Amino acid sequence: MRSKDQRLQGWPLDLRSLRAAGIVLPLLFLIAVDLLRHTIFFGQLHTFSGFFGTYTVTALAVVVFSFSIFSFITKLQNRIVDQNRQLSALNDIAKAAAAKPRLEELLEASLDLILSNMKADAGLICLVDLEREEHSAVSHRGFSEEMVRRLQRAKFGNTPIALKVVRTGQPVVWEHVFEDPQVAERTRREGMKSGITAPLKSEGQVNGLLAIASRAERHFSSTDREFLEGIGGQLGMAIRNASLYEQSETQNRELSALIAVGKAATSTFDLGELLEKSLDVVIELTPADAAEVWLREGEELALRCHRGAHREAFLEQTRFQVGQGFPGIVAQRRETLVVHNLPDDPRFLRQDVVKAGFHTFCALPLRYQDKLVGVLAVAALSPEAIQEAREIRLLESIGEWLALSIESTRLYQQVQEIAVVQERERLAREMHDGTAQLLGYINTQTMAVKRLLSSERLGEAQEELTKIEAIARDLYADVREGILGLRIAARRQDGLLPALREYVERYREMSGVTVELDAEADDKSLKLSDAVEIQLIRIVQEALTNVRKHSKASLAKVSFQRSSGDLRVTILDNGRGFDLARLPSTGWPRFGLQTMRERAEAVEGTVNIQTAPGKGTKVEVRVPLLRD
Numbered sequence: 001m002r003s004k005d006q007r008l009q010g011w012p013l014d015l016r017s018l019r020a021a022g023i024v025l026p027l028l029f030l031i032a033v034d035l036l037r038h039t040i041f042f043g044q045l046h047t048f049s050g051f052f053g054t055y056t057v058t059a060l061a062v063v064v065f066s067f068s069i070f071s072f073i074t075k076l077q078n079r080i081v082d083q084n085r086q087l088s089a090l091n092d093i094a095k096a097a098a099a100k101p102r103l104e105e106l107l108e109a110s111l112d113l114i115l116s117n118m119k120a121d122a123g124l125i126c127l128v129d130l131e132r133e134e135h136s137a138v139s140h141r142g143f144s145e146e147m148v149r150r151l152q153r154a155k156f157g158n159t160p161i162a163l164k165v166v167r168t169g170q171p172v173v174w175e176h177v178f179e180d181p182q183v184a185e186r187t188r189r190e191g192m193k194s195g196i197t198a199p200l201k202s203e204g205q206v207n208g209l210l211a212i213a214s215r216a217e218r219h220f221s222s223t224d225r226e227f228l229e230g231i232g233g234q235l236g237m238a239i240r241n242a243s244l245y246e247q248s249e250t251q252n253r254e255l256s257a258l259i260a261v262g263k264a265a266t267s268t269f270d271l272g273e274l275l276e277k278s279l280d281v282v283i284e285l286t287p288a289d290a291a292e293v294w295l296r297e298g299e300e301l302a303l304r305c306h307r308g309a310h311r312e313a314f315l316e317q318t319r320f321q322v323g324q325g326f327p328g329i330v331a332q333r334r335e336t337l338v339v340h341n342l343p344d345d346p347r348f349l350r351q352d353v354v355k356a357g358f359h360t361f362c363a364l365p366l367r368y369q370d371k372l373v374g375v376l377a378v379a380a381l382s383p384e385a386i387q388e389a390r391e392i393r394l395l396e397s398i399g400e401w402l403a404l405s406i407e408s409t410r411l412y413q414q415v416q417e418i419a420v421v422q423e424r425e426r427l428a429r430e431m432h433d434g435t436a437q438l439l440g441y442i443n444t445q446t447m448a449v450k451r452l453l454s455s456e457r458l459g460e461a462q463e464e465l466t467k468i469e470a471i472a473r474d475l476y477a478d479v480r481e482g483i484l485g486l487r488i489a490a491r492r493q494d495g496l497l498p499a500l501r502e503y504v505e506r507y508r509e510m511s512g513v514t515v516e517l518d519a520e521a522d523d524k525s526l527k528l529s530d531a532v533e534i535q536l537i538r539i540v541q542e543a544l545t546n547v548r549k550h551s552k553a554s555l556a557k558v559s560f561q562r563s564s565g566d567l568r569v570t571i572l573d574n575g576r577g578f579d580l581a582r583l584p585s586t587g588w589p590r591f592g593l594q595t596m597r598e599r600a601e602a603v604e605g606t607v608n609i610q611t612a613p614g615k616g617t618k619v620e621v622r623v624p625l626l627r628d
């Protein structure tokens with residue numbers, strides 16, 4: 001605050017020269033008076049008028065001199081008082097800033113302190129956006145609302161004083177409002193006569209403006225300027241801190257938005273659900289009031305999902321040709337398109353959306369590698385929304401996530417479809433080659449029995465009928481087990497073990513074989529993919545069917561063991577076993593063991609059978625567990 005130049009306002013000398021003058025001048029004066037008395041006025045020295053004149057001049061000189069000295073001291077005193085007051089105001093502002101209040105609160109409180117300190121009538125603090133060359137009033141006293149409103153996102157170019165302060169980084173004083181061409185007309189209309197505009201700076205960069213004005217013409221001293229410069233440093237730093245804080249908050253918000261979309265996008269393979277969840281996150285975490293995803297279908301774009309406000313309006317048109325409407329244009333150019341004046345943009349074709357009051361629309365391509373998957377679009381009612389480059393960057397990052405998830409959902413769907421087709425083929429083959437052949441056999445044998453009966457060969461007919469009966473019984477059991485298996489597989493939402501337990505329960509009733517189900521791992525820790533669960537149930541089912549059909553066992557055991565990333569399921573029976581290398585001929589095609597292996601291989605698992613005649617059979621299935 002203390003300047004090296006100690007010259008006081010209105011005084012041509014600095015302190016040191018004054019001190020010298022205070023000693024030299026009285027001496028010079030006394031010498032001059034004495035010289036005059038002994039030269040020019042020597043003759044009148046002893047007259048009354050001469051005597052009186054000399055002393056009058058001396059007395060007058062003493063009075064003038066003392067008056068000047070005292071006036072100087074008073075000014076000096078005032079200056080010190082002013083400086084003290086300003087120092088204490090600065091101190092107050094520094095203390096307030098240290099308490100880290102919201103920036104607006106700090107600026108409000110500081111403006112009050114500055115105005116009362118400088119005895120000014122009006123004050124204004126603006127934040128400066130150097131990138132956009134704009135300034136916006138954030139705190140004001142004594143100016144009309146109209147003027148403050150005009151100072152929202154106002155270009156410096158239109159305010160010469162603001163421009164000068166930002167360019168030079170120095171305060172600009174305007175003491176005679178009518179003579180100063182820099183002063184804006186609106187300031188004159190506010191009735192202000194004098195003022196000063198000072199920069200708020202941090203690290204040499206202007207990030208705000210502080211304007212002080214008074215209704216009467218006044219002088220702003222160098223102390224005032226110094227005071228405002230000091231304040232400019234304090235508030236400039238507070239503005240910088242607030243903007244850094246806001247930046248890091250925004251980054252955090254953007255990061256959590258990305259994480260949230262990532263979570264939503266990877267939480268499901270259902271495309272509809274995935275889009276709904278992701279768009280809900282977009283609406284929650286960005287200024288968008290509505291969001292939609294268009295998917296490319298050949299040369300068209302189809303609206304696949306809409307979330308947020310005014311759904312009906314957005315559904316006015318749900319298909320666009322590539323090149324047509326906003327989604328079509330974005331699909332064609334493969335570039336982000338943002339507008340804030342929807343009502344005036346002839347390229348936007350959905351009038352209901354305009355009528356609903358939307359002004360901002362941002363559409364961006366969803367690309368996976370070089371392929372255009374679709375278009376993500378967000379809309380906002382306010383024309384002010386989505387103005388910043390980083391908001392658009394965030395939407396583009398969300399778009400990348402979405403494109404990737406949409407593509408992986410499609411791939412998953414394809415894999416599922418292939419799996420479903422394979423399963424259908426397996427079932428069809430089992431039905432056709434197994435059940436259908438048996439039914440065919442029963443049919444031909446029934447006709448043979450008919451012939452035997454008509455030629456009254458009753459004994460043979462009886463024999464054939466017994467065979468047919470056994471086959472039909474087996475077939476009946478097979479079909480019932482098959483149906484039970486299909487039902488259980490479809491109802492495995494509750495988990496694998498409950499589904500298997502139910503199967504074993506019913507199997508026991510139907511087959512009369514005792515089955516123990518022993519699960520070492522508890523159900524919750526057994527995490528298998530859907531495909532693995534289905535194949536596993538079918539394998540266990542076939543193994544148990546074989547126990548019923550071939551083993552003559554009294555007891556079977558199904559057990560589960562977890563071993564490093566795999567699940568081992570063993571189906572053990574105490575039956576007669578068989579020679580794997582030489583399967584006894586039944587005259588019927590066999591699929592069970594072969595299909596069991598195929599099913600395990602389809603999910604990257606294996607089946608191992610240990611058996612020998614008279615030694616029972618152990619079927620060991622190994623399938624991969626899902627990684628946590």
Ligand SMILES: Nc1ncnc2c1ncn2[C@@H]1O[C@H](COP(=O)(O)OP(=O)(O)OP(=O)(O)O)[C@@H](O)[C@H]1O
Nearest residue numbers: 546547550551577578583589590591592593594617
């Ligand atoms: N647990 C078992 N105990 C005794 N023999 C068995 C057992 N499992 C299978 N086998 C023998 O292995 C053969 C082949 O079984 P596989 O399941 O492939 O055919 P299938 O049961 O005869 O006919 P499908 O399963 O097609 O209805 C059976 O015919 C049977 O002789």
Ligand SMILES: [Mg+2]
Nearest residue numbers: 545546592593
């Ligand atoms: Mg079988």
